[in-house]
Structure formats: C-alpha cells, structure tokens
Amino acid sequence: MTSKQFKSGAALLFKVLQQHDVKDVFGYPGGAIMPIYDALYDSDVKHFLCRHEQGAAFSAIGYARASGKVGVCLATSGPGATNLITGLADAMSDSIPVVAITGQVATKSMGSDAFQEVDIIGLSLACTKHSFQVRDVNDLAGILTQAFAIALEGRQGPVLVDIPKDIQLAQVEQALSLVNQKNKTDAQEPANVGSALALLNQAKKPMLYVGGGVGMAGAVTQLREFINITGMPSVATLKGLGAVNSDDDCYLGMLGMHGRKAANLAVQECDLLIAVGARFDDRVTGKLAEFAPHAKVIHFDIDQAEIGKRRGVDVAVMGDLKVNLPALAIPLAITEWQEHCQQLGKEFANDYTYLGKGIYAPAVLNEISNTLKANNQAEHTVITTDVGQHQMWTAQHMDFTDPSNFLTSGGQGAMGFGLPAAIGAQISRPQDTVIAVCGDGSFMMNVQELGTIKRYQLPVKIVLVDNSKLGMVRQWQQLFFDERYSETDLSDNPDFVALAQAFNIKAKIITEKEQVSEAIEEMLSHQGPYLLQMKIDAFDNVWPLVPPDTANDKMIESIK
Amino acid sequence: MTNHTLRITAENQPTVMEKLLQVTRYRGFIVTGMTMFPESDSSLLTIELSVQSDNSIEHLQYQLNKLIDITAIKLDSDAASLCRT
C-alpha cells in the first residue's frame, strides 16, 4: 500500500479506522479537528454527533461494552478534549477498550498557550493506558494501529491519540509503514495450575468470586463450564453480573456493600476464595482485614499488578481465563457446602413486600427483568444504569444473561453514564432492546443526549426512577450524617415528560403501583424511544448496606 | 519507610518520564533521587530511580512494568542500602 492513495493525515485516519473494522464513531467537531471532520465528509465511517464530548466518550464505552469491539470517540482540542476525561477515567477503571482521538493546535503553536490549547497528553496520562501525540504524519498510521492494539491487549483500556491540526492537513509522503509494534505482553509467571489444583482439592467450602474480567476475556462459556464441572457456589461483582447463569442455585448474586446477604455471609464462611478477573475493590470487600477471613485465595487475572494488591494471594493463576479456567475444572465433593449455600440463597431470597403506598422500584425492575425473560428477550436486551440507588436496585433485582447486557459505571461510579452508554449500545446492537435505568439526578447530567436519540431515532427505552432526590447521597445523610440533608433535594426537577416530548420521545409518568405492568408492556412494545418516569418514595433505601470500613457480615437491613 | 533503587530501561518517548513519576507518586512512593540519560543511539533511556515508601516495591514494579514505553525494570538491592533514611 502506498501513500499515493491518500491526500492528508485526516483522510488517512479514516482509512486506518476502516482497516481496524471501525464502522461507527462518536464525536463533536471544533476548530482543531476540522480537517478530520472534513475528511469524515467523504468517509464511509459513520459518525454520531453527540451533544457533549462526555456523551461521546460514554457512548463509545457503551458501544464497546455491548459489542466487544473498540469504541472510538473524537473531540476537538481544549475544552473538547477535557470533556472526554471523565469517560477516559471510566474506561480506565472498568478496563474498556476505547480509542479517543483529539484535535490539537498546530505544532508550531503548541506550547504557546494558543487558543483552545490544552496539554491533553499531560491531562490524560493518569486515565489512559497510553497517550500518543502525532508529530509526523508519516507516523500516524503506525500510531493508530498501536493505539488499537494497546486498547485491546492484556487488560483492556483507553488510549488517546492527539493529532495537531497541521498533521491532519499534511500530505502523507511515505509509503504506509506499520511501525514496529511495541505491544506489551508482559512476562508473566507461569500459570500455577498445579498448586491451584492442590488447594482446590483440599477445600471444603470453595467460593467463586466472579469479576468483570470474565466478560472482558470472553470467558463466560468457560466460566459456566467450570461451574458445571466443579459445582462451586459463586458470587459476582457489579461488573461480573451476567457471567454466571442466574438460574444456578449455588449462585448467590452480587456481593459487597449492597450485595445480597446470602452472598456476603457465604463469602465470610468460605475456606477457599477463587477470584476470577476481580480486584478486591473496597466496595466489594468492606473492611479488608475481615473479608473472607478463613479463606485461602486463588487469583486468576491477566494483570500481574492486581495480584496481592489489596489481599494476599496463595496462588496466582496468570493469563487467559479461556485457557486457565478449563485447566482447573475438576469435580469436587462439596455437597454439604453446596446445600448450605443453596439454603442461604433461599433463606435470604429477594423479598418484594413493600410497606409503602406507591411504586416500589426494586419490584418494578424485577418485573421488567421477568417480563424480558418471559418474552425470551433477555438475551437480546442491554440494560444500562446511571449511578445511585437505582443502579444498586438494578444490580440486585434484574438478571442478566451476559456481562455485555449490563453496562454500568463500576470503578468510577460516574453519574450520567446511563443515557449515553445506552445510545452506544443501541448503535452497536441495532436489533436489540436497550433500556437505560436512570436516576433523576444522574439523568440531568447528560440529558442533552436526548438530542442524539432524536437525531438518529434510536429506540432507546428510559426508565427514570424519580425520587426527587440525589437518593444515594440522601440515604448516607440519613444513616451517617444525622439526617442533615445538605443539597440532595431535587423536588424542583423539570417536567420530564414534557422534556422528553420536546425531543419527540414518547413519555409517560406513573405514580401508582397498579399502573406498573401496563406501563412496562407499553414501553417494551413501543417501536421508538420511550421514557417511563416512575415516581417513588423519596425515602426508599437500598438494603442491605455494609457501612464503610465494616466487615461484610455486619450489614444494616433497615433503619433502626 | 524503606528505600529502594530501580534501574529502568525505557523507550526515549516524550511522555515516559512524566508517566513514570506520575505512577510512582500515585502508588505512594516518594522520589529521593533520580538520574536519567539516553543510551548511545538515543532510542532508549536508562533511568535510575530511588524511592521511599511503606508500600511494597514489588507492586510499584508491577505497575511500572505495565507502562508501554518501559522495557525493563530491575530492583537494585545493593543501591538501596546506600540511601540515607
């Protein structure tokens, strides 16, 4: 392939994106990226104009997570680039492969505090796997190729490529050389399968602690096979939800701060904890020194730096889960423990009795989940969430058939994630149903993306869980700050139905539980976008809750 | 607080020193000394980094090892004892 096919760096960019099978990108134009937008005009790559660069970044993340492909977003220099940062941080924490392309002022102006110049390389270093600045148009193709490779290899994550305006305009002189790739496949310790098997054989109460790494590794099948063969009880992190078959009676659901009681109790009892693509996050472990206190630990991971980072490990099994999980799948004689876990599961099954008068969000979310299952639609539905109480209720009360069907901001807990992530998911899976479960606070953080839904007529469904509060913060104020409700009231919210309608989105508000089933039916059968606002009691809380720095078996389950 | 010295080989890229220092700080290490010079062909850098922390140096090594431009890291156990506390 020679340079003669290409005019400019900008045109080359789209050629390289196509070589990497990029069909859709999310972005927002501006001065320093205009040559790229000009080249886009002639390109087959489809661009989705978001209404804020944060929306573009979250949409790229939603696209990546729902499809397993790399998500791509574009932004101009300065404020455009800084608006991407929250998205990059989210992708870094949740290990999502994203390539962010930013325009930059021309190389001759760089370092002069030029208009819309910001040191995005410096800013992004802390929240990307790697950041590149292109200084020579002849390096552009090689750098982009590396960016895609780095985003996908090992533990996935975001990469930023900053392209000065003159480089976008420069003519490509040389033949395309795909610069030597310096992808890092880290030298890792050999998988200690032998020692892991020995621990497994000794264990009487082994517990599988399933993290987001399972989905990222594409190892859901291997994990389920492992569970079938070993019969091992399991729990999952927020990002691990969907990996284990939710019908498995030894699966106890989510663990941690808002985990199920059965999950937290069983983990505290286990004598062997097998962490699979999980990182002992503080929201999972509670007080670390008292987390699974009787357990030896086997840790499966792709990232050596996670081994022993927070919890000492007896055996580390490094590398690809698709290879390593089958190597450890042996039948175990743990009937008593299985029965005990099943018993815990039954004893502490979700309970939907509600003493309040109105709509009970956990029950509604569970009903949506059951309706999707009954319609054989669950596999073809992506649920996204914002951050707060509604997020935890979704995690607790909905079942997912795969981690790619549940998208939530885990590591960062970034409000405003739900709507743009749903947009990205819908674009990557146009035939599937996408439902964003939003909080009334979070929804307003990227509400401008309703404009994106309108423009592309995306049939995204929005379930707005409206408690007229910043609910999760309000709950903490109630529990830990003497009911001093500082700045968490949202009783002056806009008219959300009118707001949706302003974007040609069909919308409905419900306030009574008798309205719920019909509203779900109407929403799911509606062809286009739909917003269902449900008013709930401002003082409904998420239970159980493990207070900060407390052992996971000391859950609070109601207000005393 | 324990002192350690790391001998690092890195690609001579514009961001590598910045990222190295950023990760070192973020992971809870104080830099007590540093020398850096390009190898003769100037495509590689040799960096000697002395750090102090209560945290495990092994974990800093793992984190630094993930940086794309860092090609080798060696813990210099003799040098550590030379540092003043």
Ligand SMILES: Cc1ncc(C[n+]2csc(CCOP(=O)(O)OP(=O)(O)O)c2C)c(N)n1
């Ligand atoms: C960007 C951002 N800012 C602040 C927070 C802190 N925070 C966590 S939950 C929450 C309240 C969310 O309110 P809402 O979206 O209405 O959801 P609810 O908890 O009421 O279900 C806040 C402010 C956050 N997670 N993200």
